[in-house]
Amino acid sequence: MTDPYKILGVSQNATDEEIQNAYRELAKKYHPDNYADSPLADVANQKMQELNDAFDRVMNERRLSGISSAEKQPQPTVGGQAEQVGEPSANFSRETNGFEDIRRLIQTNRLVEAEELLDGIPQNGRDAEWYFLKGSVYFSRGWLDDALNHFNTACRLNPNNPEYRAALNRMMWQRQGHMGGNPNQPYRVPQHTGGCSACDVCQGLICADCCCECMGGDLISCC
Amino acid sequence: MMEFDTYKAVYCGLCKQLGKAYGPFARMTLSYDFAFLSLLTLGVKDRCPAFQWERCAANPLKHKSCLSACDESLFAASAAMIMLYYKLLDNYRDSGFWGKLRSLFLLPWASRARKKAKKRYPEMERIIGEEMAKQQSAETDPNITPDRAAEPSARALAEITTLIPATENERRVLYRIGYLLGRWVYLTDALDDMAEDYRHRRFNPYLVKYDLSRQGKELPDLTQAKEDAVGAIRLTVGELGNTYELLDLKRYKPILDNIIYLGLPNTLAQILAGKTKQQREKEDTLEEN
Numbered sequence: 001m002t003d004p005y006k007i008l009g010v011s012q013n014a015t016d017e018e019i020q021n022a023y024r025e026l027a028k029k030y031h032p033d034n035y036a037d038s039p040l041a042d043v044a045n046q047k048m049q050e051l052n053d054a055f056d057r058v059m060n061e062r063r064l065s066g067i068s069s070a071e072k073q074p075q076p077t078v079g080g081q082a083e084q085v086g087e088p089s090a091n092f093s094r095e096t097n098g099f100e101d102i103r104r105l106i107q108t109n110r111l112v113e114a115e116e117l118l119d120g121i122p123q124n125g126r127d128a129e130w131y132f133l134k135g136s137v138y139f140s141r142g143w144l145d146d147a148l149n150h151f152n153t154a155c156r157l158n159p160n161n162p163e164y165r166a167a168l169n170r171m172m173w174q175r176q177g178h179m180g181g182n183p184n185q186p187y188r189v190p191q192h193t194g195g196c197s198a199c200d201v202c203q204g205l206i207c208a209d210c211c212c213e214c215m216g217g218d219l220i221s222c223c
Numbered sequence: 224m225m226e227f228d229t230y231k232a233v234y235c236g237l238c239k240q241l242g243k244a245y246g247p248f249a250r251m252t253l254s255y256d257f258a259f260l261s262l263l264t265l266g267v268k269d270r271c272p273a274f275q276w277e278r279c280a281a282n283p284l285k286h287k288s289c290l291s292a293c294d295e296s297l298f299a300a301s302a303a304m305i306m307l308y309y310k311l312l313d314n315y316r317d318s319g320f321w322g323k324l325r326s327l328f329l330l331p332w333a334s335r336a337r338k339k340a341k342k343r344y345p346e347m348e349r350i351i352g353e354e355m356a357k358q359q360s361a362e363t364d365p366n367i368t369p370d371r372a373a374e375p376s377a378r379a380l381a382e383i384t385t386l387i388p389a390t391e392n393e394r395r396v397l398y399r400i401g402y403l404l405g406r407w408v409y410l411t412d413a414l415d416d417m418a419e420d421y422r423h424r425r426f427n428p429y430l431v432k433y434d435l436s437r438q439g440k441e442l443p444d445l446t447q448a449k450e451d452a453v454g455a456i457r458l459t460v461g462e463l464g465n466t467y468e469l470l471d472l473k474r475y476k477p478i479l480d481n482i483i484y485l486g487l488p489n490t491l492a493q494i495l496a497g498k499t500k501q502q503r504e505k506e507d508t509l510e511e512n
């Protein structure tokens with residue numbers, strides 16, 4: 001069985017607070033909302049489940065051996081039940097229009113069949129949900145421009161649907177240059193908004209040296 | 224700092240492997256993409272890769288720590304050779320007289336290298352060959368969009384990554400990483416080469432999208448087309464980061480993090496700062512001297 005401390009990325013001597021912080025950071029990363037439209041939603045869900053299990057094990061072990069100073073056991077903040085999480089729109093109430101079967105095909109990565117069914121629907125039957133699902137097919141395939149355009153149309157046709165809005169917002173945020181999983185700047189805007197620390201300078205130089213070297217040069221000869 | 228020593232060692236190891244498996248000229252094709260691919264495949268491997276001290280081919284006075292020849296470096300080197308052959312073919316087709324001459328000069332050697340790689344990895348060669356043929360026909364389609372134009376390159380790299388031994392889930396994650404990386408390379412080239420493609424009447428998906436076929440000597444306003452390309456590249460790298468986080472890396476996460484979260488966006492920033500490929504390469508040569 002994998003070491004739960006390794007999954008959380010902390011040492012065995014870490015304090016409870018360190019463990020909880022590590023859990024929170026990883027939970028933000030693997031949160032189902034980040035992978036709602038992804039063809040790898042189930043992989044993310046498994047990782048979330050592993051994380052929750054590791055956290056439970058560590059905290060239980062500590063409580064039983066008296067290491068933990070926490071009076072109350074903190075509960076994992078993100079539910080990891082397989083049937084709820086890992087589906088597109090698990091957290092939203094869905095307005096469906098008989099597209100259930102197409103949704104299921106997309107969730108199980110049967111994109112060709114899903115697209116055939118979608119394309120079979122005549123123009124007058126193509127509502128917001130149709131555009132959202134077509135966009136999801138494109139997103140899974142990697143045609144991100146087309147996905148964005150379709151999510152845009154879905155939101156235009158149904159501005160109140162939170163599922164379509166969330167998908168569109170996520171892509172618009174990424175399009176501006178934000179990278180969610182960045183361990184250096186978790187979920188904050190990594191802009192050059194004035195001021196840079198010694199760390200930023202060093203990091204920048206190392207990166208420049210790295211890129212330089214891979215082109216055959218050497219910016220900093222000692223590293 | 225140790226991680227960058229490791230990155231350099233993998234890079235050096237790939238150089239050695241290219242020379243060993245495909246002749247000395249192969250070393251000159253060493254690129255960023257395949258060093259990254261090497262690192263990725265080594266990162267998911269169960270057993271630790273081995274390193275050794277060797278003389279540098281480019282500078283025989285230096286001894287460097289090099290990744291030892293292994294399945295992973297041979298794999299990456301072979302993929303590089305096959306892709307190179309098809310790229311040269313493509314260049315030959317798209318170029319004027321001097322470009323054709325240059326490509327012709329290199330093609331016989333590249334063709335031999337590709338045949339060798341094909342013997343070692345027949346499946347990989349078949350996949351790349353098929354996708355490059357699709358690239359050719361995609362570029363003659365008047366309704367082509369950037370997404371569709373990037374697809375063959377993206378799928379080529381995606382299929383290559385699935386040839387790496389891995390668990391079922393890892394393979395799915397690697398496929399998507401390969402796809403998005405191939406797409407990133409294609410779109411970044413399309414952005415970088417937009418002005419030159421216009422001048423030489425070469426195919427560029429953004430010139431097609433914005434209906435910018437060459438009319439006269441003056442370069443038209445490419446701002447909108449470029450902004451569109453930048454948006455698409457950022458979307459791609461964002462999703463690449465998201466997907467990469469699902470990988471169970473046994474080692475090299477810090478280096479790979481730096482490449483994905485700093486290196487790739489930095490390349491885009493360099494292009495936007497107006498540095499052409501030649502300028503970036505020139506600066507690197509001056510640094511070396």
